[in-house]
Amino acid sequence: MSKRIKDNEADIRSGPSSNQQTNSAERVLPQQQQQQAYQVHKVGEPAKPQLFEEFSAIMKETFFSDEPLRAFKDQTKRRKLVLGLQALFPIFGWVRDYNLSKLRGDVIAGLTIASLCIPQDLGYAKLANLPSENGLYSSFVPPLIYAFMGSSRDIAIGPVAVVSLLLGSLVQNEVDYKTDADDYLRLMLTATFFAGVTQLTLGFLRLGFLIDFLSHASIVGFMGGAAITISLQQLKGLLGIKIFTKKPDIVSVMRSVFSAVHHGWNWQTILIGVSFLAFLLLTKYIGKKNKKLFWVPAIAPLISVILSTFFVYITRADKKGVAIVYKIRPGVNPPSAHLIYFTGENVMKGFRIGSVAGMVALTEGVAIARTFAGIKDYEVDGNKEMVAMGTMNIIGSFTSCYVATGSFSRSAVNYMAGCHTAVSNIVMSLVVLLTLELITPIFKYTPNAILASIIISAVLGLIDFEAMKLIWKIDKFDFVACMGAFFGVVFISVEIGLLLAVSISFAKILLQVTRPRTTLLGKLPRTNVYRNIQQYPHATQIPGILIIRVDSAIYFSNSNYIKERILRWVTDEEEQLKEKSLPKIEYLIVEMSPVTDIDTSGIHALEELYRSLQKRKIELALANPGTVVIDKIHASEFVDLIGKGKIFLSVADAILTFAPHHEEP
Structure with a gap:
């Protein structure tokens, strides 16, 4: 008989199991x-079937594998109440051990991420086709809510580039923000509300495992493609082009860029944008080479905004074609519950857009929370994270915010700055509050080119070539999923790229199950x-x-x-x-x-x-x-x-x- 017969699998290289070993x-x-x-051993006979007990055990392991009620067993009513409050608001669990040393670290971290989030929020709001103040609003209320309800100590909450692009693209397909800004804002707030409802429902029903169907390879490809798309769209602000395509694909964008070479580019805008982009990339390189200088790339965006705003103001470059922010509404978040669609055909549009954006935001936020929890060796409850993010986005939709989640760049800075708890998010929120109340008029002369530069420098880190190479080495089918998501986003649209990512991930599951x-x-x-x-x-x-x-x-x-x-x-x-x-x-x-x-x-x-x-x-x-x-x-x-x-x-x-x-x- 043949010794070597080709099969369709490479077995895991492990030793014999205990029942097969010989001394x-x-x-x-x-x-x-x-x-x-x-000795030949007899196979054990099955016990008398207990159908209800077996079904209950399966359901318990599926939805309650972490035994969330274990801590409540054999406790007094008073203790159960305390544990219940801690389960809903984790801040009550760690605040008793809080001290001045931790406060010092959280204040420094909060001030550091605030210097990064303020200029980023202005740019991400533009990416979502919203007024600049909505970006700041989204870094004020949601982080406060998360600080009380979230279980991660390191995550920094606020708008992120990928979700901003996704929302801007999906809502723009329904309402044109240029011709109907009010309806656009209403649909955006409606989508944010349903994003929060989706997240809260998944967490409350303990269905967090659903977000795991979007594989790591698909996320890498989707994020990389979104980074390319976001960067290309910023060429409008970086080059000073006034007439630009509404389509996100690379072919349409490059056609708009090169068709405006002779009459649409503004050299003053290009000078500002390219100069500060080079400055931002240089500071990122410095921070990457020397971890102790993490604060350099963190404060670089704010320095860029201040310097570019001052330069435009004293030279009146806005009179020479340099596009500026022009107006940011001062003051805290205005109420917006009355703007959300609860009836009519726009409800389903908002639900469809919000559920997609909510899932993407959850995937990114939970992944970031787990990453830093692994580094510091503590546990993050995925279902609690979903409940916290869902609650903050629902309340955010009532206060003029759009979808917020964990930001990797800000969370990394938060971690490097020495944060100890979610108090750093509270400090960041208070700084944003002061900015909204006192400093927003200063941003009037901020050039759009600097916001484009900040966005480009921020999203380039989403292109993970090392991860792509590793995926190719480990699993070729995963690489197909990665590239499918990447090219779908770059050459078609963000939503098609996301659909391809999910479809290829499901195709892989089906292939493994059926074959x-x-x-x-x-x-x-x-x-x-x-x-x-x-x-x-x-x-x-x-x-x-x-x-x-x-x-x-x-x-x-x-x-x-x-x-x-x-x-x-x-x-x-x-x-x-x-x-x-x-x-x-x-x-x-x-x-x-x-x-x-x-x-x-x-x-x-x-x-x-x-x-x-x-x-x-x-x-x-x-x-x-x-x-x-x-x-x-x-x-x-x-x-x-x-x-x-x-x-x-x-x-x-x-x-x-x-x-x-x-x-x-």
């Missing part, structure tokens, strides 16, 4: 003595361990016995494929044996340790496999079925069909039964 004394014994000493791997096993010399013969070429097959491992649960979606794939293994082996005039196959052993579950379609497929093998005069045996599988094959009476003597605890047991006098060559 060193056994290995020196002759093969026949080992077989005599080896699971099967592996041909052989025996490692002088052991009772059976491994993939493709990975271990020195593993030998037992004459007259074919051993196949199924590396997946057996469901309706893959049961027919698994049956046909096993029969193909049998057919291929029989042809090779016939050519070499070797003994035919008498037994087929299906190793089922990786089979975590099986449904009725899977049982039916095993029955069909059994009948097909009977026609070929081949006996079917199962080895190492798990608890769930053994319960179901007993319940289906498949055991009666195949015979109790054909179900074994291990492959070694089956071999000892079918070939007790087998000797290694």
Whole structure:
């Protein structure tokens, strides 16, 4: 029999399982003595089925795997009330241990991220086609709410580039912000409200695992494509172009850029934009090279805004074609609940846009929170994060804010600045409040070119070439998902890129579920361990016995494929044996340790496999079925069909039964 038969899987390089290991004394014994000493173990019989208890256990593990009510057991009513408040408002849990040392670190971090967020917010609001003050509003109210309800100590809350671009693109498809600014703002606030509702619902119902369907590879591609699209759209402000395409794809943008070369570019604007862009990139390089100088790129945007605003004011460059912010409404957030659509056709538009934006914002925010929690070695509750972000966006929609989430650049600065708790978000909010009340008139002469430069320098870090190369090395299908999302965003639109990312991620899941791997096993010399013969070429097959491992649960979606794939293994082996005039196959052993579950379609497929093998005069045996599988094959009476003597605890047991006098060559 052939020693090396190509299969469709590379087995994990691990040692034998505990029920297959042999000690060193056994290995020196002759093969026949080992077989005599080896004891065949009986497969455990299933307990009496408790259907309700089993269903309850499955539902508990699915939705309440972290046992959120464990802390409330055996507690007094007063203690339960305190724990309930801490669960809803984590700030009550850590505020008791707060001290001046932590306050000092949080104040420094808050002031640092405020210097970064103020100029970024002005630019991100433009990216969402909103007045500049709405960006500042979104860094005032949402961070305050999150500070009381969020479980992350390091995340910095506010508008982010990708979500701003996504919202601006989706809402612009429904309402033109230039011709109908009021309706545009109303739909934006409606989308923000439903983004918060989506996030809050996912957290309250503990459905946070849904955001994991957007794979890491898809997120890398989507973020990289969005960074390219955002940067290209900033060419309008960087070059001083007045007439610009509304389409986000690279072809339309570049056509607008080059068609305005002779009459649309403004050299004063270009000088301001390019000079400060070079300055911002230089400071980022300095901060990357020397971690102690993290504050340099953090305060660089604010310095750029101050210097460029002063330069435009004293030279009156706005009279020479340099576009400026011109007007920012002073004062705190005005109420906006009355502007949200709760009736009419715009409700569904707002829900559709908001649910998409809310999911993207959640994915980014939770990923950032988990990243920094891993660095500092503390736990972040994903469901609490969703509830916190949903609440802050719902309240934000009532106070003229648009969708806010965790910002990676600001969170990184927050971490580097030495933050200890979410108080840094409160400090940042207070600085933004002072800016809204006292400083906004100063931004009147801020050139749009500097905002474009700030956005470009901020989003370039979203293009992660190292991650893309790593994805290519690890999984080619993941790389296809990554590139699909990337090129979808760059060449079509943000929403199409996102749709491609989700579609390819689901396609990968379906492919893995419907086409699971099967592996041909052989025996490692002088052991009772059976491994993939493709990975271990020195593993030998037992004459007259074919051993196949199924590396997946057996469901309706893959049961027919698994049956046909096993029969193909049998057919291929029989042809090779016939050519070499070797003994035919008498037994087929299906190793089922990786089979975590099986449904009725899977049982039916095993029955069909059994009948097909009977026609070929081949006996079917199962080895190492798990608890769930053994319960179901007993319940289906498949055991009666195949015979109790054909179900074994291990492959070694089956071999000892079918070939007790087998000797290694």
